[in-house]
Amino acid sequence: MRKNEHRVVVVGAGYAGMLAAVRLAHRTRRTGVRITVVNASARFTERLRMHQVAAGQELADIRIPDVLAGSGVTFVQGTVTGIDPDTNTVTVEGAPPLGYDTLVYALGSSTDTSRVPGAEAHAFTLNGPQLAARFAARLREVAAAGGAVTVCGGGLTGVEAATEIAENHPGLAVTLLSLDEPGGMMGPKARAYLYRTMARLGVTVKAGKPVTKVLPDAVELAGGELVASDLCLWTTGVRVSPLAADAGIAVDERGLIVVDATLRSVSHPNIHAIGDAAAIRLAWGQIHGTCQSGMPTAQYTADTIARLLRGKPVPPFRFGYFHQPVSLGRRDAVIQFTRADDTPRRAYLKGRAAVIYKELVSSSPPKMHRLSKRMNVSATLSKGGRVTRQPAA
Numbered sequence: 001m002r003k004n005e006h007r008v009v010v011v012g013a014g015y016a017g018m019l020a021a022v023r024l025a026h027r028t029r030r031t032g033v034r035i036t037v038v039n040a041s042a043r044f045t046e047r048l049r050m051h052q053v054a055a056g057q058e059l060a061d062i063r064i065p066d067v068l069a070g071s072g073v074t075f076v077q078g079t080v081t082g083i084d085p086d087t088n089t090v091t092v093e094g095a096p097p098l099g100y101d102t103l104v105y106a107l108g109s110s111t112d113t114s115r116v117p118g119a120e121a122h123a124f125t126l127n128g129p130q131l132a133a134r135f136a137a138r139l140r141e142v143a144a145a146g147g148a149v150t151v152c153g154g155g156l157t158g159v160e161a162a163t164e165i166a167e168n169h170p171g172l173a174v175t176l177l178s179l180d181e182p183g184g185m186m187g188p189k190a191r192a193y194l195y196r197t198m199a200r201l202g203v204t205v206k207a208g209k210p211v212t213k214v215l216p217d218a219v220e221l222a223g224g225e226l227v228a229s230d231l232c233l234w235t236t237g238v239r240v241s242p243l244a245a246d247a248g249i250a251v252d253e254r255g256l257i258v259v260d261a262t263l264r265s266v267s268h269p270n271i272h273a274i275g276d277a278a279a280i281r282l283a284w285g286q287i288h289g290t291c292q293s294g295m296p297t298a299q300y301t302a303d304t305i306a307r308l309l310r311g312k313p314v315p316p317f318r319f320g321y322f323h324q325p326v327s328l329g330r331r332d333a334v335i336q337f338t339r340a341d342d343t344p345r346r347a348y349l350k351g352r353a354a355v356i357y358k359e360l361v362s363s364s365p366p367k368m369h370r371l372s373k374r375m376n377v378s379a380t381l382s383k384g385g386r387v388t389r390q391p392a393a
């Protein structure tokens with residue numbers, strides 16, 4: 001290590017961690033900053049496309065070392081097993097411990113199957129490409145046998161998964177089970193389009209009752225109704241890694257790292273939390289984990305660390321939602337444009353234009369990762385306008 005070298009360790013190379021690492025490397029290329037990224041797999045997980053894998057499609061094989069090539073960032077493949085904020089050390093399974101001066105915590109989130117009996121044992125999730133591919137293999141068998149598939153959770157991930165599955169396997173009985181009305185956060189026109197498309201693709205929607213149990217061949221709803229299910233995909237509920245809480249870093253009731261206005265841990269200011277793993281409150285409310293918000297948190301944090309290293313003041317983080325892009329299979333989509341707090345505006349896109357828009361959204365993070373090695377491109381569509389503007393000090 002060079003004298004005075006500042007060590008930055010980024011844990012998690014998903015959408016947020018990867019952008020933070022490459023952007024910071026570009027921003028600090030003439031200074032003594034050594035950046036190391038740790039990720040469980042060497043393949044970059046395109047979570048935005050996991051429902052495509054579940055439906056049987058293959059994705060491009062994006063290798064993290066290839067993305068990082070030429071950036072100066074060191075990649076360590078391994079599972080992070082512990083963080084010690086007293087000694088500023090990260091432990092990685094199968095690799096030597098990593099010391100840091102600044103830690104960027106970007107371990108994301110996953111779908112929580114622990115809350116409903118039987119979900120852990122009998123339902124699949126989209127928590128990674130291997131699981132999604134296993135679901136796809138089972139789906140082929142169920143489709144060949146003329147069976148029934150249930151998708152639990154009527155959020156945007158559930159809608160995308162149900163429509164993708166139905167489009168890829170016409171004739172298969174696909175039921176979307178949801179406590180709330182799917183697309184409830186959209187405006188009436190976009191929601192109506194969503195329902196028309198689901199009906200066209202043959203997706204049955206059952207909303208209003210919570211799932212109480214997942215069985216090997218059925219899903220039970222409150223009141224005891226059984227919905228036939230040879231294969232169940234669980235998409236609702238989110239959990240985060242317990243690593244932050246275990247390390248004594250201040251977390252909220254869900255385990256997300258509580259951050260200040262500059263996205264630094266309120267208990268450990270040399271830890272910056274980004275993406276799904278951070279509890280971020282803004283003037284309009286709390287960010288809910290999306291790639292749309294995760295990328296701006298990464299961009300901001302890279303810039304913040306670069307500024308702090310140069311002794312410059314740091315403006316507070318600003319962000320507002322801009323859209324809810326929803327694929328409905330490969331040939332249809334609907335995009336609801338939103339206000340900063342994610343409530344719907346009147347404008348929306350549907351059909352072919354929406355398909356092109358959605359594909360642009362899904363394909364842009366990997367492009368942005370590569371571009372950010374050479375230039376400062378912005379991943380922030382909206383800073384939230386007047387709502388997040390701070391009064392002059």
Ligand SMILES: Cc1cc2nc3c(=O)[nH]c(=O)nc-3n(C[C@H](O)[C@H](O)[C@H](O)COP(=O)(O)OP(=O)(O)OC[C@H]3O[C@@H](n4cnc5c(N)ncnc54)[C@H](O)[C@@H]3O)c2cc1C
Nearest residue numbers: 012014015016040047079080107108275276289290291292
């Ligand atoms: C099917 C699906 C569709 C979605 N569609 C959209 C959409 O259209 N728009 C949108 O904005 N959002 C969407 N999301 C949400 C979006 O994917 C997440 O908000 C986003 O991935 C969060 O980025 P992140 O970098 O915080 O976490 P992630 O992308 O999850 O990255 C976390 C990384 O950390 C690694 N990791 C975790 N634990 C460890 C450990 N202990 N050791 C080492 N590495 C570890 C993981 O392997 C992963 O690479 C979708 C999610 C799903 C599942």
